[in-house]
Amino acid sequence: MRLVARILREKWQASIRTKLVTLFTLLVAAIAAFVMVYFPYRQEQDEFKSMREKGQSIAEVAAYNIAPALYFEDIDAVNETFKSIEQLEDVTYIVVVDRSGRVIASYRGNEAREANFTDVSGEGRISKNSPVFKTMTPIVLDGEEIGRLYMGWSLMKLKEGVRRARLTVLIIGFLIMVLGFAAVTVISSTITEPLNKIVRTAKEIAAGDLSKRAPVLSRDEIGYLAETFNQMVDNLQRAQGELQKINRNLEKLVDERTRNLQMEVRRRLKAQKALEERLGYESLIATISSRFINLSNEEIDSGIQESLRQLGQFVGADRCYVVLLSEDGREKKCIYEWQAKDVKPWVGDKQFFLTTKCPWWKKLLKNTGGLCVNKLSDLPPEAADLKSCLAAEGVKSAILVPLFYERKIIGFLRIDAVKRERRWPKNMITFLKLVGEIIANAIGRKQAYEELKTSYEKVKKSVISTVNAMSKVIELRDPYTAGHQQRVALLASAIAREMGLPEERVFGIQLAALIHDIGKIYVPADILAKPGKLTEIEFEMIKTHPELGYNALKMIEFPWPIAEIIRQHHERLDGSGYPHGLKGDEILLEARIIGVADVVEAMASHRPYRPSLGIDAALEEITRNSGKLYDPEVVKACVRLFREKGFDFEKEPQLLSSLHL
Structure with missing residues (x-):
């Protein structure tokens, strides 16, 4: 079956003719096989049935005839009955037994014993392998079984006839297959040849030759198929012409669109490249420009060098x-x-x-x-x-x-x-x-x-010269006040540095401290040098010196608010100072620094009206009034200078020289 299935699968992919031949051949083969199998089998069954019916019939007649003789044990009568049966050529043996199973009479007893005549399990059946057909018939008299009749029938002639009939059927079946195959081949060729011509024409058309047409050989369905096929080819040929025309137009259109697209791509690539270059230029310009925004003047050279590298x-x-x-x-x-x-x-x-x-x-x-x-x-x-x-x-x-x-x-x-x-x-x-x-x-x-720096140095020298000139004027009138101002300038600049102020601001504090008492040139000298206690009027005159100093310097342009610092150096945080009673942040930080330095220096130095109170008393005074009269941060810086860093007026002469650049 697997072989047949494989052959069918292979043939099913073949041509129509091959398929028709295969299918009709299989059909004829099936019919022939049916004839070769069924008819011999049917004949064999019919022959066996006929023999079985014949044997049973003869056995029943013989048993009827033997019954009286067996009853009276008349052996001769039994044998006479045997003689009439023996004439039948198909009889192999005959055995009569009584009701006790004793053999009363027999014909060809040896053959009966060899055939095991008593074994009639297959009675009424014909075995294809057994040469003998065995029967057992009861011998009945007056409705009572008095014995049994065993008979054997030869099957040799029957089987020989069946064999000859089967051979005849096989020959006939083979002839049917051969004639059927030849007929199928001729018929399939007649049917498929017009189709093959259509197929060959279709292949030539598929190869590109649309001039070919299928021949119309008949007016049946195949002829109609050929005509329809030719009409289809005509339409296809016309469509091909139209398609070729459309294709040529499309090729022209595609070529034109391709050229336009290539031009557009080149234009866009060029624009993209230009944009990328522009973005690169702008990015580099932005980088270089932003670099110089935050560079100090000392870093400009390195910035230019780095910009050249990037460029x-x-x-x-x-x-x-x-x-x-x-x-x-x-x-x-x-x-x-x-x-x-x-x-x-x-x-x-x-x-x-x-x-x-x-x-x-x-x-x-x-x-x-x-x-x-x-x-x-x-x-x-x-x-x-x-x-x-x-x-x-x-x-x-x-x-x-x-x-x-x-x-x-x-x-x-x-x-x-x-x-x-x-x-x-x-x-x-x-x-x-x-x-x-x-x-x-x-x-x-x-x-x-660089030019501004040069101008600044010139202005700075001019300011220093002016301040030194003012300081010399004060020294000529009151040598004590001059020494006091120099020491206050020394301490005030040290406090400013301790607080982390920039050096330019420190320098402004130095200048202001150096002439912070310049207003005292308007106070009578005998009051300034009076050894005793000042009267209220004299003290009020002394209290005018900050305002007088401001008026003397306010018209001079300094890089720092020198005049305002001098006017505020006696102001106090709680507003108890003079000349205007300013409070807190209303007082310039520079004035607060000079105010603390002024108090410390005054208490630590000799006065015409009293001896020195000492540094400890001065520091105790500013510490006790920190946050009330004096700025706490300024006080802390001043105390650190003396307590931790060993500041000493007499040991810091180099700072005084910086006031005379």
Whole structure:
């Protein structure tokens, strides 16, 4: 069955003719097989049935005839009955037994015993393997069984007839199969040949030859199929022509769209690249610009150097540098430079040849704002000197832009390509001008700071000279007051430093402390030097000296509020001071510092009207009134100076010298 199933699977993928031949052949084979199996079997069954009925019939007649003889034990009569049966050629043996099982008479007793005649379990059945058909018939007389008749019938003739009949059927079945196969082959060929022609035509059409048509050989369904197929091919041929026309139009349209798309892609890529470059430029400009916002003047040089490094790496230059012009615009050294790895630096005692040897360049920079050199051969004839200088330096391409500060050229920014020629982007000069503007502003800021610093030093010296002159005037009128002011200035500046104030502010406190009692020049000398206790009127005159000092100095412009500090140095936190009774933060910190230093120095020094009270008493006074009369932070700093750091008026003379720069 598996083999048949496999053959069917394989054949089912074959041609229609093969399928028809296979199917009809299997059908004919099945019919032939049925004939070869069924008819011999049916004939055999019929023969066996006939023999069984014949044997039973003869046995019943014989048993009836033998019954009287057996009853009377007339053996001769039994034998006579045997003789009439023996004439039958199919009889193999006959045995008669009485009711006790004793053999009364027998015919061919040996054969009966060999056949085991008493074993009639298969009575009425014919075995294909047994040569004898055995029967047992009861011998009955007057309704009583008086014995049994055993008979055996030969099956040899019957089986031989069945065998001959089966052989005949096999021959007939084989002939049916052969004739059927031949008939099926002829019929299938007749049916499938027109289909095969249609298939061959279809293959040729599938290969591209639409001129082929299937032959119409009949007016049946196959002929109608061929006509329909040809109509379909006609429609297909017309459709192919239309499709080819549409395809040509589509190809033209696709080619046009492709070209447009390629142009759009190139445009967008170009725009994207330009945008990326612009974002890169803007990012670098923002980075460089933000760097200089928070840089101190001392850090500007390193900031410019770092900016040149970023610029050179971003644009892919081999060397970047900034050259500043002298005041007359003739010569200047290169002071800022960056170069790539393995590139020789340009820094050295190099003259700015562009202004001395190439006057056209300076005019060009003023008119165009920059010079781009992609190749030295692009330079005009009037730039021969520039060309030779660049070639001598190994420069193959370069860009130069001027540096302007306050509408004046102060130098130029230049980038070089020394390893290979470069075609610089068109917007590179604009980009470098922006970078140059940032660097020029940083350089200008540095120069302005240097000029301001120089002016400040001059002003500072002038202020010191003025203060020293005022101090000398006070010393001439009251030498005691002069020494007091110097010691107060010494202590006040030390307290300010202990509190972490900037040095410039400390210096302002020094100056204010040095002349804080300048108003006393308007107080009579005999009151200032009076050894006894002052009267109320005299004390009120003394209390006017802060206001008098303010009036004397208010018209002088100092970098610090010197006049206001002098006016407030006798004010107290609780408002009990003079001249205006200011409170808390209404009093300048500088005045609060000088106020504490003034009290400590006064109590620790000799007065005309009393001896020194000592440092301990002075510190106890400011500590007791801390937060009430005196600023607590100032008091803490003053106490630390004396208790922890060993401050001593007599041991700090070097601080006094700083007041006379």
